[in-house]
Amino acid sequence: MLxxxxxxxxxxxxxxxxxxxxxxxxxxxxxxxxGHDVYLFIATDGAAGGDSAMRRQEQEVSKSIMKSREIFWGDFSDTQINIDQISINLIEGVIHKIQPDLIFINYHDDTHQDHRHIAAITISATRYIPNVLFYETPTTQNFQPHLYVDIGQKFFDLKIQMLNAHASQVNRTNILNMSILEVARSAAHFRGVQARVPFAEAFESVRLIINIPDFHDSAL
Structure with missing residues (x-):
């Protein structure tokens, strides 16, 4: 319960x-x-999209901007993530170590096989976790969000700083004259319009259980 x-x-x-x-x-x-504790698990070092050492360093810089506590690297081969028990066990081990209240994962319907496969692996690994949300990327398909987070100007600006930290990837969108920064701005405004705020991120839930606090006055 969240x-x-x-x-x-x-x-x-x-x-x-x-x-x-x-x-x-x-x-x-x-x-x-x-003030919450945020952890990252990254399955591959992105070697198919650039120098692996550089991409790891970029991720460390982004982590510092985010103020995430720790990165766990999966050491899978980029573009070759396999759906098998070894992969499930690896993510289960990270979950056991962190004991998260909430997990975010790639959406399962995606044109990139790694996104599809890590989603499938994580769905199995989180089968006993009550709060799991899918997020979208530019290669996501058929995403129908029903949960939004108002990130506001402040945290949208931090998102842009984090994406800029991945300098080797900023212009690798395969969209003519459009960087990932422009993609992110468009998405944040579009999801914001849906959520009736200027900037938002959108999610689909695998499961989401919300605690309802008791505000009764015990003296009454």
Whole structure:
């Protein structure tokens, strides 16, 4: 049950460096800057999209901006994540160590096989976790969000800083004359319009159980 009246432990899972920032970076930064514990699990070092050492370093810089506590690297091969018991056990081990209250993962319907596969692995690994949300990336398909987080100007700006930290990826969108920063701004405004705020990130829930606090006056 997601108890909104206490400090939370949050785990975000992504297939590649910068996936998490694209999908839920503003939300995670908001949690972290408000004092909650945020952890990242990144399945691959993104070697198919650039120098692996550089991409790891970029991720560390982004982590510092986010104020995440720790990065767990999965050491899967980029573009070759397999759905098997070994992979499930690996993520289960991270979950056991962190004991998260809330988990964010790539959406399962996606044109990138790594995104699909890490979603499938995580769905199995989180089968006993009550609070699990899907986030979107530019390659996500058929995403129908029903939960939004108002990230506001402050945390949208931090999201842009985090994406800028992944400097090797900023212009690797395969969209003519459009950087990932412009993609992120468009998405934040679009989801914001849906949520009736200027900047938002959107999610679909695998499961979400919210605690209802008791505000009865015990003296009455």
């Amino acid at each position: 108890n909104l009246n206490r400090k939370l432990r949050i785990l975000a899972i992504g297939a590649h460096p910068d996936d998490i920032e694209i999908g839920c970076g503003g939300t995670l930064a908001k949690y972290a800057h408000l």
